[in-house]
Amino acid sequence: MKFENNNKEIIKRITNRTLKTNKIRNTFAIMAIVLTTFMISSVFSIGISFAKNYKTMNIRLQGTTANVVLSNPTDNQIEKIKSLDLSDSIGYEINAGKVSLDSLNENRTKISIKYLSKENFEKQVKPSISDIKGNYPTKENEIMASKKALEFLGESEAKIGDKIKVPCNINGKIINKEFILSGYYTNYALVQDSGYLFVSEKFVNANSLSLEDNGLLYLSLKPKDKSTAPDILEKEVSLNKNQEFSFSYGISNDLSDTVLSTMAIIVIISLFIVLSGYLLIYNILYIAVNKDITFYGMLKTIGTSPKQIKKIVKGQALKLSLIGIPLGLLLGAIVSFLIVPLAMGTLFAGTEASAMPRDVSFNPIIFIGAGIFSLVTVMISCKKPAKIAGNISPIEALRYSGSTLKNQKKNRRTTKGSKLYKMAWYNVFREKKRAIIVFLSLFMGIITFLSVNTFLNSISVENYIDRYVKNDFLIQSVEGNDDKIDSDFINKIKDMKGVNSISLSKSSNLQLDMSKDVLLPALENIYERFGNTKEDLNEYLNAVSEDPSLLQASVIGIDDNLIERLNEELEDKIDVEEFKKGNVAIADSWYYPENYKSIKGDVTIRNSKDNKSKTFNMNVVGDTSELLPPGLDAPLGIPTIYISNSALEKLDNDAVNYILNINVNKKYESKINKDLKALSKARGLWFESKSEKTEEFNKSQMVMNILGGGIAVILILIGILNFINVMITGVNIRLKEFAIMESIGMTKKQIKMMLTYEGLYYALITTGFILTLGIGIIYGIGELSKNIADYAAFVFPTTALVVLIIVILTVCLITPAIVFKVSTKKSVTERLREIEN
Structure with a gap:
C-alpha cells in the first residue's frame, strides 16, 4: 500500500528552485506568453474598435439614427x-x-x-x-x-x-x-x-x-x-x-458586410495567433520536461507522487504566466492606443475619413478575456509535459530519449535502412506529435504572414485609384439641382495654365413613358431585391397609370469624350456615333437581372413642362469602369438614364451642370490642385484630387503594413523559434544515440548530413502544406477583402511566398548541423562516460 506525502511547502520550494535554475527556459516561456497575450488582446481591441467606429461613421454620414x-x-x-x-x-x-x-x-x-x-x-x-x-x-x-x-x-x-x-x-x-x-x-x-x-x-x-x-x-x-x-x-x-x-434602412443600424468580413479576418488571424502561441508555449514546456526528465525520475525515488510532480510542472507554468500575462496585456493596451487612432480611416478617404472616429474600445472584457485565454492556453500546453513527467518511472527516466516507449521500435537490419535520407525520414516521424508541432508552427506563421500580405495588397492604393479615381480632379454639385458649376466657373478652370481637358456631365429630372421591355424588368428586379411584394409594385404601376408624372428618372448627360472612354472599357460595345447623335441611351445593369443582355427596346424621355419628348434606343451595359456619373434621387427601381449632353439640352434647357472631370499637365498639378480646391470650397462643391487621394492612402497603407506586417513577422518568428527549439531538443536528447553511432564508425559529417536531411524534410513538407491548403486560405482572405473594400482585387503574393520558402529552407537546412556542432564539442569517449554516469 502506498501512502502519499503532503509536503506542500517542499513542492513550492522545488518549483521555485527549478525555475531559478532554468533562466534561459524561463525567458523563452515568458516571451511566448507575453507574445500570445499581447497579440490576442491587441488584435481583438483593434478589431472591435474598427467595428464600432465604422458603425458610428455610417450614422454620421446618414445624419440621423x-x-x-x-x-x-x-x-x-x-x-x-x-x-x-x-x-x-x-x-x-x-x-x-x-x-x-x-x-x-x-x-x-x-x-x-x-x-x-x-x-x-x-x-x-x-x-x-x-x-x-x-x-x-x-x-x-x-x-x-x-x-x-x-x-x-x-x-x-x-x-x-x-x-x-x-x-x-x-x-x-x-x-x-x-x-x-x-x-x-x-x-x-x-x-x-x-x-x-x-x-x-x-x-x-x-x-x-x-x-x-x-x-x-x-x-x-x-x-x-x-x-x-x-x-x-x-x-x-x-x-x-x-x-x-x-x-431608409441604413447600414448604421446593422453590421455591414464590411464589418462582418473584417471581423472574419480578425477571427481567422486570432485563431492563428492562439494556435501558434499554444504551440510555442507547449514546445518550450515540453523541452523543459525532456531536459529535466532524469530529475523528475530521481524525485520519484524519494517518494514524490505523480500528482506532486505534475503540480511542480504546472506550478512553474503558472508562475511564468503571472509574469508574462500582465506584461502582454500592458503591451497590448499601449499598442492599441497608439495604433487605433492611426488605423481608423485607413480604408476611407475624404469626407468618410473625417467621419471615421479614432476611438479605442478599451473594453475590460477584451483584456480580461485575453488574460484568461492565455492562462488557459498555458495550462493546456503544460498538461502533456506534466503527464510525461508524472507518469515516467525512475528507470525509464534514465533511458528516456524524447519518444514515448510505445512508439520506439527496434531497428530492422536492412541495407536500405542504413541510408542517411531514410534514417532522417524515420527520425522526423519517430516522435509524431513533435513533428506535427513543427509543421503547424511553420505553417501557421507563414500563412498568417501571407494572409496579411494578401489583404494589404488587395486593398492597395493602386487598386483604389484604378477603380475610382479616373481623372486628375473631379468637381461635383452633389445635390445636382443648383447650377453652381456655371459658365464663369468653367471658364476660370479653362484659363488655368496646365489644364489639358475638361469633361462635363449635366443632370435633369425628367419623366419617362412606361416601357414593358425596358423599365418593367428593372422595376421587378429591384422591388424583389429589396424585399417588396408584387402587390407593392402593382400599386406603384397603378398610380403611374393614373398619374404618369410619378414615373420620374434621373437623366444624366455625358459628353463625347466620356462616352468614348466608357466604350473602350465596356464588354458590350455600344454605337458611339448614334449615342452622340442623341439616338441611343444607356442604363447600368445594376438595376436589371442577370440576363440584362437580353433587354432590348426603346425608352421615351419626356419634359412635361416644355412639352418636349424624345425616344431613344436603350442599351443596358455592365459598367465596371466607374466612369458613369452617379445618378440622383429617383423612385425605387427606376434606372438612371444616360444620354448625350446635346440630347439632354434639347429636352431640357435648364439642365444643370453636374460634374466636371479635369485632367492636367503633371507639371502644374500642385498649383491647379490648390486653385481648384479654393474655387470649389467657395461654392460648396465636392472636390476630389487624385494626388491627394493617393497621398492619403499611402499614409494609411504604411500604418496597415506596420500593424499587419508586425503581427505576421512575430508569428513567423514563433514558427522558426519552435523549429529551432525542437531541433535543439532533438539533438540534446539524442546525444547518447549520436555518441554510440560515432563509436561504431559513423562520422560527424554523416550525422550532420542526416540532420540536414531531417531539416530538409521539415521544410519540404511544410512547403507542401503551404502550396495546397495554404493557397486555399490565401484565396479565402482575398475574397473576404472584396467585402471590406469593393475596389479590392485578389493579388497572389508570389514574391512573398518565394522569399519565405527560401528563408524556411535555409533555416531548416543549417539549424540542425549548427546545433549538433555546438552540442558535440567533447570527444566521443567523454560523451559516453557522461552517459554512463
Whole structure:
C-alpha cells in the first residue's frame, strides 16, 4: 500500500528552485506568453474598435439614427404611430426657414434654420454629430450652429455667448435677428454646401411655425419590427394626399458586410495567433520536461507522487504566466492606443475619413478575456509535459530519449535502412506529435504572414485609384439641382495654365413613358431585391397609370469624350456615333437581372413642362469602369438614364451642370490642385484630387503594413523559434544515440548530413502544406477583402511566398548541423562516460 506525502511547502520550494535554475527556459516561456497575450488582446481591441467606429461613421454620414420619415404629420397621426409601438424613439423637426445672405447666393451655399425636439436631438441627431460644445438653445434668442454654418457666416472664431446677427428668411419674410450662440458642433453630411442653425421651441412659437405645416416626423424603428413596419404603418396610419412614409434602412443600424468580413479576418488571424502561441508555449514546456526528465525520475525515488510532480510542472507554468500575462496585456493596451487612432480611416478617404472616429474600445472584457485565454492556453500546453513527467518511472527516466516507449521500435537490419535520407525520414516521424508541432508552427506563421500580405495588397492604393479615381480632379454639385458649376466657373478652370481637358456631365429630372421591355424588368428586379411584394409594385404601376408624372428618372448627360472612354472599357460595345447623335441611351445593369443582355427596346424621355419628348434606343451595359456619373434621387427601381449632353439640352434647357472631370499637365498639378480646391470650397462643391487621394492612402497603407506586417513577422518568428527549439531538443536528447553511432564508425559529417536531411524534410513538407491548403486560405482572405473594400482585387503574393520558402529552407537546412556542432564539442569517449554516469 502506498501512502502519499503532503509536503506542500517542499513542492513550492522545488518549483521555485527549478525555475531559478532554468533562466534561459524561463525567458523563452515568458516571451511566448507575453507574445500570445499581447497579440490576442491587441488584435481583438483593434478589431472591435474598427467595428464600432465604422458603425458610428455610417450614422454620421446618414445624419440621423432614424430610418422612417413622415412630412407634415398631424397630432392624430403621431398618436396613432406611438400606439403601434414600433419605434425606439420618435422625434420631429420643424423647418424654421433659412439664412438670407448675398454671399450664400453667390457661392451657391445655404444655411437652414431648424428646431429639433428633445428626443430628435438627443437620440436621433446627437449620435451623428461630434465635438459638441455648449447646449441646445432654450431661449427665443439663442442658437446652436454647425461649424460649417459659422464658416459661411464669417464667424468661425465665435465662442459660446457671442452675439451673431443673422438675417432670417421665415415664410418669405426677412427678419434681422441677433442671436446668442449657445453651442456649436461638427456634422458630417455628404452635402458640403449646407450649414445648420438650431433654434429653440420659443423661437418656433414666436414665429407661428407648426409641425403640421413645416415639420418632419422621424422614427427609429425597433430592429425586430423593421421588416413588418412598412406594411403596418401604411395600413394603420391614414395619410393625407401629399404624404408618404420614407424608409431608409441604413447600414448604421446593422453590421455591414464590411464589418462582418473584417471581423472574419480578425477571427481567422486570432485563431492563428492562439494556435501558434499554444504551440510555442507547449514546445518550450515540453523541452523543459525532456531536459529535466532524469530529475523528475530521481524525485520519484524519494517518494514524490505523480500528482506532486505534475503540480511542480504546472506550478512553474503558472508562475511564468503571472509574469508574462500582465506584461502582454500592458503591451497590448499601449499598442492599441497608439495604433487605433492611426488605423481608423485607413480604408476611407475624404469626407468618410473625417467621419471615421479614432476611438479605442478599451473594453475590460477584451483584456480580461485575453488574460484568461492565455492562462488557459498555458495550462493546456503544460498538461502533456506534466503527464510525461508524472507518469515516467525512475528507470525509464534514465533511458528516456524524447519518444514515448510505445512508439520506439527496434531497428530492422536492412541495407536500405542504413541510408542517411531514410534514417532522417524515420527520425522526423519517430516522435509524431513533435513533428506535427513543427509543421503547424511553420505553417501557421507563414500563412498568417501571407494572409496579411494578401489583404494589404488587395486593398492597395493602386487598386483604389484604378477603380475610382479616373481623372486628375473631379468637381461635383452633389445635390445636382443648383447650377453652381456655371459658365464663369468653367471658364476660370479653362484659363488655368496646365489644364489639358475638361469633361462635363449635366443632370435633369425628367419623366419617362412606361416601357414593358425596358423599365418593367428593372422595376421587378429591384422591388424583389429589396424585399417588396408584387402587390407593392402593382400599386406603384397603378398610380403611374393614373398619374404618369410619378414615373420620374434621373437623366444624366455625358459628353463625347466620356462616352468614348466608357466604350473602350465596356464588354458590350455600344454605337458611339448614334449615342452622340442623341439616338441611343444607356442604363447600368445594376438595376436589371442577370440576363440584362437580353433587354432590348426603346425608352421615351419626356419634359412635361416644355412639352418636349424624345425616344431613344436603350442599351443596358455592365459598367465596371466607374466612369458613369452617379445618378440622383429617383423612385425605387427606376434606372438612371444616360444620354448625350446635346440630347439632354434639347429636352431640357435648364439642365444643370453636374460634374466636371479635369485632367492636367503633371507639371502644374500642385498649383491647379490648390486653385481648384479654393474655387470649389467657395461654392460648396465636392472636390476630389487624385494626388491627394493617393497621398492619403499611402499614409494609411504604411500604418496597415506596420500593424499587419508586425503581427505576421512575430508569428513567423514563433514558427522558426519552435523549429529551432525542437531541433535543439532533438539533438540534446539524442546525444547518447549520436555518441554510440560515432563509436561504431559513423562520422560527424554523416550525422550532420542526416540532420540536414531531417531539416530538409521539415521544410519540404511544410512547403507542401503551404502550396495546397495554404493557397486555399490565401484565396479565402482575398475574397473576404472584396467585402471590406469593393475596389479590392485578389493579388497572389508570389514574391512573398518565394522569399519565405527560401528563408524556411535555409533555416531548416543549417539549424540542425549548427546545433549538433555546438552540442558535440567533447570527444566521443567523454560523451559516453557522461552517459554512463
